[in-house]
Structure formats: C-alpha cells, structure tokens
Amino acid sequence: MTQVAPSVTVDCSDCPIRHRAVCARCEPEELVNLEEIKYYRTYQSGSRIIWAGDRMDFVGSVVSGIATLTQTMEDGRTQMVGLLLPSDFVGRPGRNGAEYDVTATTDVTMCCFRKKPFETLMERTPHIAHRLLEMTLDELDAAREWMLLLGRKTAREKIASFLSIIARRDASLNLRPTKGALVFDLPLTREAMADYLGLTLETVSRQISALRKDGVIELEGKRHVTVPDFDRLLEEAGDDNDGGMLA
Amino acid sequence: MTQVAPSVTVDCSDCPIRHRAVCARCEPEELVNLEEIKYYRTYQSGSRIIWAGDRMDFVGSVVSGIATLTQTMEDGRTQMVGLLLPSDFVGRPGRNGAEYDVTATTDVTMCCFRKKPFETLMERTPHIAHRLLEMTLDELDAAREWMLLLGRKTAREKIASFLSIIARRDASLNLRPTKGALVFDLPLTREAMADYLGLTLETVSRQISALRKDGVIELEGKRHVTVPDFDRLLEEAGDDNDGGMLA
DNA sequence: CGAGCACTTGATCGCTTTCAATAGCTGTGG
DNA sequence: CCACAGCTATTGAAAGCGATCAAGTGCTCG
Numbered sequence: 070m071t072q073v074a075p076s077v078t079v080d081c082s083d084c085p086i087r088h089r090a091v092c093a094r095c096e097p098e099e100l101v102n103l104e105e106i107k108y109y110r111t112y113q114s115g116s117r118i119i120w121a122g123d124r125m126d127f128v129g130s131v132v133s134g135i136a137t138l139t140q141t142m143e144d145g146r147t148q149m150v151g152l153l154l155p156s157d158f159v160g161r162p163g164r165n166g167a168e169y170d171v172t173a174t175t176d177v178t179m180c181c182f183r184k185k186p187f188e189t190l191m192e193r194t195p196h197i198a199h200r201l202l203e204m205t206l207d208e209l210d211a212a213r214e215w216m217l218l219l220g221r222k223t224a225r226e227k228i229a230s231f232l233s234i235i236a237r238r239d240a241s242l243n244l245r246p247t248k249g250a251l252v253f254d255l256p257l258t259r260e261a262m263a264d265y266l267g268l269t270l271e272t273v274s275r276q277i278s279a280l281r282k283d284g285v286i287e288l289e290g291k292r293h294v295t296v297p298d299f300d301r302l303l304e305e306a307g308d309d310n311d312g313g314m315l316a
Numbered sequence: 317m318t319q320v321a322p323s324v325t326v327d328c329s330d331c332p333i334r335h336r337a338v339c340a341r342c343e344p345e346e347l348v349n350l351e352e353i354k355y356y357r358t359y360q361s362g363s364r365i366i367w368a369g370d371r372m373d374f375v376g377s378v379v380s381g382i383a384t385l386t387q388t389m390e391d392g393r394t395q396m397v398g399l400l401l402p403s404d405f406v407g408r409p410g411r412n413g414a415e416y417d418v419t420a421t422t423d424v425t426m427c428c429f430r431k432k433p434f435e436t437l438m439e440r441t442p443h444i445a446h447r448l449l450e451m452t453l454d455e456l457d458a459a460r461e462w463m464l465l466l467g468r469k470t471a472r473e474k475i476a477s478f479l480s481i482i483a484r485r486d487a488s489l490n491l492r493p494t495k496g497a498l499v500f501d502l503p504l505t506r507e508a509m510a511d512y513l514g515l516t517l518e519t520v521s522r523q524i525s526a527l528r529k530d531g532v533i534e535l536e537g538k539r540h541v542t543v544p545d546f547d548r549l550l551e552e553a554g555d556d557n558d559g560g561m562l563a
Numbered sequence: 564c565g566a567g568c569a570c571t572t573g574a575t576c577g578c579t580t581t582c583a584a585t586a587g588c589t590g591t592g593g
Numbered sequence: 594c595c596a597c598a599g600c601t602a603t604t605g606a607a608a609g610c611g612a613t614c615a616a617g618t619g620c621t622c623g
Binding site: 142148151163198201208209210212213219220307309 | 385387389390391393394395397398408410415416439442445446448449450452453455456457459460461462463464466467468513514554556
Binding site for chain 2: 578579580581582587588
C-alpha cells in the first residue's frame, strides 16, 4: 500500500497546524472530541492518497508535506485543480465518492478522521463547520484567481504568477523577513508545474529559462529560486500591483 | 442608478427559489427571521450589480435572471469566474470588499440581506450556515471542472462543454423530458461565452459554426439551440461519458 | 559505468488569435 | 417608410504563441 509507517500521535495542542487547520477555532474541550476520532497516516512521495471515483471513508488535514489535486481526461491530459499544503483540508463532508486524484508530491503526513464520526461531530460543533466554510470560501477565491491565470494569461505570465504564489506562501509559512531578495524552493517538478498552469513541461522549462536570462529570477540547481525584485516579478505576472500602499 | 423598480415583496413560502437557495434548509420559524431583514432589488440587463473593490454592504440570492462574476486585468483581458443563476448566492459573509465584478446579463431580481444582520443571523441558525457550506462546496467543484476546461480543452471541446452545461442546467430547472432532442436558448452573447471559456469571440463563433456544420447542434437565430443527440455532444466535450451505466 | 529520470534546448507544426471586412438585426429620426 | 447608427455575429487571411517531436545534458542510484 501507499501507507508508510504509523506516526506517533501528537497532542492537538502541540500540533503544528493547530491554528490554521479545520480545528483552528475549536476550544480545548472541543479538541478532546477530535482527538478521540483522529489518526495519522503517512504517504511516500509520489504515492496516491486518494483515487478519483473511489469511495472516501475519511477526511482530514495535511499536517506536513505537499499533495496535489488533479483531474485527468480519458486521453491522459491532466489538470491540477488544487495544491495542498500543511493545514489544507482533504475530502468533502456529505459526499461519499472522491472527485479528484490526490497525490503526495513529497512525503506527506495526514491527520485523518473517519468521515461519519467527523460529520456527526461537525453537526454539534459550529466552530468546525464555521472554520470549514471559511476555508472553502478561501479555496473558491484561489480557484477563481487560478481561472484567470488559465484562461487569460500568457505562458510567461503564468510562470511568473506561479512563482509569486509560491514565494508569498513560503514567506507566510516561514515568516522570513521579506526584506530584500526572496529565496525559496520549487515544490513541484516541471511536469507538475505544467499541470498546474495548463502548459507543457517544455514550455515551463523555456519560460523559466527566459525569466532567468532576463534577470527576473536566479536559479541554483533546478529547484532553488532567488527573486531579487519581487515587484518586478509581480509586473511579469500581470497582476494588479497597485495594492494600496499609500494614501 | 442600476436599480430599476422596487419589486413587490414575496412571502418566502411562495418564493420560486425557496428550496434551492441559501434558505433551503430553514424551518418556517427560521424563515420569519430572514423575512425581517430581506429586501428585493432589481437590475436592468447589462447593469453592474457590484464593482470589484467596492465595499459590500449586502449579500443575497439571485431570484430571477442571470448574472456573471468576472475578473479583469489592467489591460482589459477579462475572465468570467462565475455564472449566477436563480438560487445562487452572491457575496461572502465575513468579508467587506467585493473581489469580483457582478453584472446582470438579463434583468435580474435579487433577494438581499444587509451583511451584518445576515452574519449574526447565520451564527444562531446552523441551517443557513450548513446550506451555505454545501453551496460553496458545489461551487468549488464547478470551479475545478471549469479549470480543466480552461487549462486543457481545445476550443471545440470548450464550446461543446459549455453547451452541455447549459443544456443540463436548463433541463434541471425546467424539468422538461430529456427524451429526444434537447432545446434551449444560449443565455450569453458570443463575447460573454468567450470570457467564460478563455477564448476570443471570433473563435467562439467559428466553433459554433463548425459544430452546426457537423450536425452536432442546430441553430435557429443566434441563440436558440437544438441538440439532436446529447451523447454526441458529450463526446465532443471530451468529458468522461461512461458514467457507470451497466455493471 | 550504465540505466533512469528530470530537465533543457532546438526545429517545426498547427491551433487560436489578431486584424479586417461584411452581414443581419433593432431602434431612431427625418 | 427608409436611411443610418450601433450592436452582435460571421467569415476570411495572416501572424504568433505554445505544442509537438526530437536530441542531448546532468544528476542519482544501482
């Protein structure tokens, strides 16, 4: 199977995603109820966490690692429709079948809940339902931004947008000073980036090279990126960049 | 202003979207609370209901008519990110600013709630919060299907997909017998379809002509469509079509 | 050292866009 | 009633961008 090794169960109050995951709004006494039904599972990099069309018997949160949500057409064309980072929620309460493939792109640890108990718990714990609504609305916003990228941006803009998304996300997780150059690692292969952006892997490679030649980014190895001027990157991404800085 | 004429207030129990909108799960006594804070507004075809970036002072449901959610880049490229039909919800509780432009593409009647009272009512009415979560999850699924279309489908497949979406939606609203040929009207101009599909209006026009020449659809005027063979249309759309018919 | 994999780069192809002209329809005003 | 403006839609020709096909590089691991 895809499962690697049973992890040590962590106390919720020590959990690294305690304040961002679906349980973020829970009171200590509510956490106790979640503790009772939770269990950890780990997946190897590259393994499938969920198969589209399969029965879903659990929902859960990504605790560590990165996973992707993808859709595939009969002839093999695939489109990524979600990039799951620590604290992101997997699965849909109230539905039995999985709609998308979920794949671990690094080793992944999940905090899982059997679906039925989670659903009943959600019904008597508004803090969970409320947080899930909030997270789902955020995901919907992200999906709509993504739709603009897929429908209207050029290959170069797509790459620049992706880099800025990763950079921003990395900065918010690691709380590095955004002073000066941004530095981060690409969490995806060229092929996975292509599936994210609706491009081919060749075009991804070419546009990354082009941005490097033009001095928008610097590369060390294949994955390690330095952004000397973030505003320049945002310009390349075609995003509204006048974000109310001054009055 | 964009507002047309004050509509007569309708009793919730007589409302055409009573069982599909955000109030669908409410008990009669809960409806009373909604009645107290609701008001109707109507908008002329073509008028802007909400401007991206503006303060949102209300949320609400589309009662009749069709509206679009769009995003526009600085240079004018626009991408539709939502198509709002009767019963669809507009606005996001817990956020003050609007993220997208909302435009009426036909005359539209909205059932509105001032945001603050709605939020407090939602807190003590789990039926509303639960229904809103359900609707948001549905929208997220639709957005992800849309992302596959934008990222990976050809122009011809995009048109065929759009037609099948409209056909299906029309069938579910009007409850016509799906027996034999499907007949419906396109709710959007060629340009709006282009913004939906991430194409130019010329390409939309060309592909519609091509599908007509190939007998996949028949056209009467610019908007009235007949689909003689729905399975054929689904093939053209590139969608998984083997939807578990037999064992 | 060779196999396998991720990635890069080159050359060509073709689909969608762009630019442009035209048709059809509706409403307005002489 | 007809002419004309304005809008939506269609169609043609040419251009361009990203896909496809193909070769080669560099790295890791057995």
